[in-house]
Amino acid sequence: AQTVTQSQPEMSVQEAETVTLSCTYDTSENNYYLFWYKQPPSRQMILVIRQEAYKQQNATENRFSVNFQKAAKSFSLKISDSQLGDTAMYFCAFIFSGAGSYQLTFGKGTKLSVIP
Amino acid sequence: EPEVTQTPSHQVTQMGQEVILRCVPISNHLYFYWYRQILGQKVEFLVSFYNNEISEKSEIFDDQFSVERPDGSNFTLKIRSTKLEDSAMYFCASGGLAGGLTTQYFGPGTRLTVL
Numbered sequence: 001a002q003t004v005t006q007s008q009p010e011m012s013v014q015e016a017e018t019v020t021l022s023c024t025y026d027t028s029e030n031n032y033y034l035f036w037y038k039q040p041p042s043r044q045m046i047l048v049i050r051q052e053a054y055k056q057q058n059a060t061e062n063r064f065s066v067n068f069q070k071a072a073k074s075f076s077l078k079i080s081d082s083q084l085g086d087t088a089m090y091f092c093a094f095i096f097s098g099a100g101s102y103q104l105t106f107g108k109g110t111k112l113s114v115i116p
Numbered sequence: 117e118p119e120v121t122q123t124p125s126h127q128v129t130q131m132g133q134e135v136i137l138r139c140v141p142i143s144n145h146l147y148f149y150w151y152r153q154i155l156g157q158k159v160e161f162l163v164s165f166y167n168n169e170i171s172e173k174s175e176i177f178d179d180q181f182s183v184e185r186p187d188g189s190n191f192t193l194k195i196r197s198t199k200l201e202d203s204a205m206y207f208c209a210s211g212g213l214a215g216g217l218t219t220q221y222f223g224p225g226t227r228l229t230v231l
Contacts, residue, residue: 035219043205045159045222091159095220102147102212103161103172104220 002027004094006107013082014115020067021077021110023092032096034068034075035104039089048090051075079112087114118142120223122208128229132197137226139191139208147212148191149220150183152176153205165191166212198230 003026013019025034036048051059051068058066063083067076079086092107121140129135141148150162163173165183182194191210195202205227211220 033218037222042224043153043227044224045207045209047219047221050219093159102164103149103174104151104159104209105161106159108158 002029002094002096002105004092004105004107006092006110008110009108010111010113012113012115013079015082015084017082018078018080019082019112021079021090021092021112023075023077023107025073025075025092025094027073027094027096029096032094034066035093035095036064036066036077037091037093037106038086039091039109040085040087045091049077082114084114084116086112088112120208120210120221122206122223122226124226125224126227126229128231129198131200131230135195135198135228137193137195137206137208137228139193139223140189141191141208141210142221143189145210145212145221147171147210147218147220148183148185149209149211150193151207151209151222153207153225155204159207162193162206195228198228200230203228203230 005024032053034051038046038048049061049064063080065078089109091109093104123138148165151159153159161174163177164171180196184192205225207225208223209220212218
């Protein structure tokens with residue numbers, strides 16, 4: 001079974017500072033994708049960034065970047081120049097193509113508060 | 117930019133009643149999903165749907181649940197006889213132009229409250 005672990009239930013960061021959210025996963029698969037989703041108080045799930053496991057280069061999307069360490073099965077999210085609108089739950093998620101299964105497996109989430 | 121839509125945004129129902137949650141996936145996507153999130157907990161997979169049939173379902177998706185794609189655009193989740201523990205946020209997602217290993221885009225969710 002695939003598992004996703006987010007070890008930081010809550011974090012806070014000052015506005016304009018940088019914060020890193022941690023995620024580890026456990027799988028024996030070689031072909032998979034990893035995602036970070038953001039869930040603001042409205043509870044909508046918003047895709048932040050994705051990483052294909054076969055790519056060595058870390059994904060970036062504007063202020064968001066990942067540190068993907070495949071051997072260590074680690075996938076952290078760095079948010080630079082934090083903004084008040086970044087306040088949300090952040091979920092790390094994993095998907096693989098084993099046996100035709102394409103379900104996302106989510107971690108428990110990290111609640112991020114950006115402090116003015 | 118295309119997006120997944122869901123209706124209603126909030127549904128209140130009495131225990132034992134049937135509810136139908138509706139979703140309109142992104143038009144050229146081939147894979148459709150329902151997920152559930154009980155308040156304060158992580159998002160859990162319910163079911164995936166491809167080529168007009170269920171491709172996978174979780175233990176949560178028992179005989180009380182069913183899904184349907186009645187036409188070319190809608191994707192529905194029916195709960196036949198709701199229980200208190202069905203109270204949750206239900207998310208529809210779609211993905212996949214070909215093959216299912218791709219990004220899933222979520223709708224805004226339907227908050228189901230069972231009284």
